[in-house]
Amino acid sequence: MMRADYLLSQLDVLEAESIHVMREVASEFERPVLLFSGGKDSIVMLALAERAFAPARIPFPVMHIDTGHNFDDVIDFRDRRLAEAGARLIVASVQESIDSGRVAEETGRWASRNRLQTTTLLDAITGHRFDAVFGGGRRDEEKARAKERVFSFRDEFGQWDPKNQRPELWNLYNTRINRDEHLRVFPISNWTELDVWDYIAREKLEIPSIYFAHTRPVFERDGILLADGPFMSRGNDEPVFEASVRYRTVGDMTCTGAVESTASTVAEVIAEVSVTRVTERGQTRADDRASEAAMEDRKREGYF
Amino acid sequence: MDILRFATAGSVDDGKSTLIGRLLYDSKAIFEDQLASVEKTSRDRGENYTNLALLTDGLRAEREQGITIDVAYRYFATPKRKFIIADTPGHIQYTRNMVTGASTADLAVVLVDARHGLTEQSRRHAFLATLLRVPHLVLAVNKMDLVDYDAAAFERIAEEFSVFATKLEIGDLTFIPISALHGDNVVQRSPNMPWHDGPSLLHHLEHVHIASDRNLIDVRFPVQYVIRPHEATDPALHDYRGYAGQVAGGVLKQGDEVMHLPSGLTTTVERIDTSNGPIEEAFPPMSVTLVLADDLDISRGDLICRPHNQPSSSQDIEAMVCWMTEARQLTRGSRLVVKHTTRTVKAIVRDLQYRLDVNTLHRDETADGLRLNDIGRVSLRTTQPLFHDPYGRNRQMGGLILIDEATNATVGAGMITEAH
Numbered sequence: 146m147m148r149a150d151y152l153l154s155q156l157d158v159l160e161a162e163s164i165h166v167m168r169e170v171a172s173e174f175e176r177p178v179l180l181f182s183g184g185k186d187s188i189v190m191l192a193l194a195e196r197a198f199a200p201a202r203i204p205f206p207v208m209h210i211d212t213g214h215n216f217d218d219v220i221d222f223r224d225r226r227l228a229e230a231g232a233r234l235i236v237a238s239v240q241e242s243i244d245s246g247r248v249a250e251e252t253g254r255w256a257s258r259n260r261l262q263t264t265t266l267l268d269a270i271t272g273h274r275f276d277a278v279f280g281g282g283r284r285d286e287e288k289a290r291a292k293e294r295v296f297s298f299r300d301e302f303g304q305w306d307p308k309n310q311r312p313e314l315w316n317l318y319n320t321r322i323n324r325d326e327h328l329r330v331f332p333i334s335n336w337t338e339l340d341v342w343d344y345i346a347r348e349k350l351e352i353p354s355i356y357f358a359h360t361r362p363v364f365e366r367d368g369i370l371l372a373d374g375p376f377m378s379r380g381n382d383e384p385v386f387e388a389s390v391r392y393r394t395v396g397d398m399t400c401t402g403a404v405e406s407t408a409s410t411v412a413e414v415i416a417e418v419s420v421t422r423v424t425e426r427g428q429t430r431a432d433d434r435a436s437e438a439a440m441e442d443r444k445r446e447g448y449f
Numbered sequence: 450m451d452i453l454r455f456a457t458a459g460s461v462d463d464g465k466s467t468l469i470g471r472l473l474y475d476s477k478a479i480f481e482d483q484l485a486s487v488e489k490t491s492r493d494r495g496e497n498y499t500n501l502a503l504l505t506d507g508l509r510a511e512r513e514q515g516i517t518i519d520v521a522y523r524y525f526a527t528p529k530r531k532f533i534i535a536d537t538p539g540h541i542q543y544t545r546n547m548v549t550g551a552s553t554a555d556l557a558v559v560l561v562d563a564r565h566g567l568t569e570q571s572r573r574h575a576f577l578a579t580l581l582r583v584p585h586l587v588l589a590v591n592k593m594d595l596v597d598y599d600a601a602a603f604e605r606i607a608e609e610f611s612v613f614a615t616k617l618e619i620g621d622l623t624f625i626p627i628s629a630l631h632g633d634n635v636v637q638r639s640p641n642m643p644w645h646d647g648p649s650l651l652h653h654l655e656h657v658h659i660a661s662d663r664n665l666i667d668v669r670f671p672v673q674y675v676i677r678p679h680e681a682t683d684p685a686l687h688d689y690r691g692y693a694g695q696v697a698g699g700v701l702k703q704g705d706e707v708m709h710l711p712s713g714l715t716t717t718v719e720r721i722d723t724s725n726g727p728i729e730e731a732f733p734p735m736s737v738t739l740v741l742a743d744d745l746d747i748s749r750g751d752l753i754c755r756p757h758n759q760p761s762s763s764q765d766i767e768a769m770v771c772w773m774t775e776a777r778q779l780t781r782g783s784r785l786v787v788k789h790t791t792r793t794v795k796a797i798v799r800d801l802q803y804r805l806d807v808n809t810l811h812r813d814e815t816a817d818g819l820r821l822n823d824i825g826r827v828s829l830r831t832t833q834p835l836f837h838d839p840y841g842r843n844r845q846m847g848g849l850i851l852i853d854e855a856t857n858a859t860v861g862a863g864m865i866t867e868a869h
Contacts, residue, residue, distance in 0.1 A: 151732045155452045155531040164736040165695045168674040196724030201678035291521045311859040314552040315848045321857040424480045
């Protein structure tokens with residue numbers, strides 16, 4: 146903080162804005178919930194929530210939409226970190242959605258549980274009667290997200306209507322909804338990938354080890370390095386090789402790619418991120434490559 | 450490194466998308482996969498150039514119809530500053546979107562085509578920027594390459610705008626001749642225009658002084674949330690009661706005598722808590738938690754200020770209102786919900802004094818309603834007093850939104866003009 150002339154650094158301003166958003170939700174909603182994947186954005190979100198309400202505990206539960214296709218390290222990390230924060234964890238399981246016939250497992254080479262998560266998420270929101278759902282989405286991630294509000298309205302079907310969004314002025318957020326509707330709230334909308342890393346470094350936040358370079362058996366598909374594992378339907382034309390990789394995002398194993406890297410500390414990751422010329426979703430998310438409007442389509446249906 | 454938020458205003462033909470594309474590209478904020486995707490789409494559409502506008506058109510309908518529907522936010526950084534661009538479309542629902550984008554902007558860039566000079570639209574853009582009290586305005590005269598980098602063409606437009614600007618309250622006005630297409634005066638000063646002795650656009654964005662744009666004089670702390678750790682096992686926390694909020698004005702110091710509104714009772718600031726422990730001073734836009742010496746009955750929607758510097762408190766509010774919906778009109782007698790700082794109240798429209806023609810600034814006192822994108826002077830009566838300052842003195846304390854009680858839509862934005 147540059148105190149002399151009352152200047153604040155960009156991280157201070159972003160943090161203040163995000164905390165304001167979280168407190169606004171805690172004030173105006175009865176049943177908020179914070180989505181947590183164990184990825185770096187949700188790690189920052191959890192840290193911001195702790196800071197927003199300290200010395201009290203976070204006044205809402207934390208929910209993990211569990212595809213069952215997890216990196217081991219991430220689940221351990223999740224449980225340890227939430228216990229530390231004293232936050233209540235709700236796990237909504239895609240496997241249960243499959244078992245109960247709500248969704249059908251995809252088959253074939255491109256099979257993924259990524260899209261199935263939407264049903265699990267919407268069922269959990271309805272079941273728990275959540276009225277505000279915090280997500281760690283950022284506007285720099287993807288061009289449909291660049292146009293989404295911080296407080297983003299969802300109708301009773303969980304749908305997003307990009308052409309009918311509420312104007313958002315100053316720091317005044319319209320939080321009014323009817324029964325069965327909800328708002329998705331994105332407190333770190335204005336953060337970039339680099340801001341997230343800078344904040345992790347500055348606040349010394351713990352992150353799962355898969356964010357650092359490690360040796361892992363991978364194979365290449367459509368230019369993306371995917372981890373070889375039991376959930377993957379790998380073709381014979383997709384040979385496995387060992388590589389030093391790290392993850393830029395954490396999602397379902399079947400559609401989250403790794404990048405080649407030797408970065409073993411946060412500072413080294415920041416150095417790599419600073420010079421990268423490819424977006425994190427473009428480099429690592431097979432789900433966004435389906436079509437130009439892949440994210441927009443999933444968001445309309447109720448995706449994160 | 451600090452943050453500069455700026456809004457860009459101009460139609461597609463003024464080269465706004467090209468300018469944004471260039472700023473993003475030259476500052477390496479456009480990534481290879483984004484560029485590749487835009488190049489592919491340009492090719493698929495049979496365009497023989499890379500259409501940088503596609504970088505900012507995110508939604509399917511926008512790409513299909515070649516229009517921009519909504520405010521998009523873009524991010525880039527240089528070693529000096531982080532920038533947030535509110536990119537507002539040039540045509541459909543223009544006023545509504547520009548008002549939205551300008552509400553948080555430190556600076557507005559209004560683009561003018563050097564060949565056509567000032568248009569009705571450029572006057573409107575400049576007016577809206579000043580109505581929203583954007584502290585810094587840049588008139589970027591674009592397409593200088595198409596007028597042979599002629600100094601006289603630039604000066605003619607700058608002069609004409611200066612005359613118009615005397616009718617507006619513009620804090621800081623800068624003129625820059627540019628060619629977004631060729632990059633003249635965008636990042637680097639242009640060798641094609643040696644007669645221009647000012648900075649490039651990016652240099653101006655990096656160096657414009659914004660720290661003193663905030664109100665650091667009038668202490669204003671709208672109480673947002675009360676922190677009480679109920680189940681605290683630590684006895685020190687058992688009686689903890691903190692008032693959380695974002696500082697809207699002034700510099701709050703530990704030990705300050707402060708007044709609580711509406712009660713009018715005074716107490717002192719015992720401690721200012723933040724995520725990194727207690728601090729001595731809090732100022733905008735910090736989110737902090739105040740611990741006060743006395744146990745007062747304080748809740749969300751209340752305000753903390755200094756005893757000898759209080760905001761106005763009134764149920765009668767005068768505001769310039771921008772109407773943002775086509776679903777209904779604002780008329781005398783309209784009932785609405787008002788959200789102002791952390792307080793939400795009901796209100797009735799007592800009077801519509803006039804509708805303002807944003808192109809001519811003519812006041813139509815015979816108007817009986819405000820339609821989508823109209824701006825007018827409105828008198829509101831609220832169910833509870835609002836603690837407010839004029840918008841021109843403090844944007845946070847003078848801005849309000851209007852909500853339709855039946856549909857829950859945000860239907861208007863208001864800038865409080867004066868207190869009764």
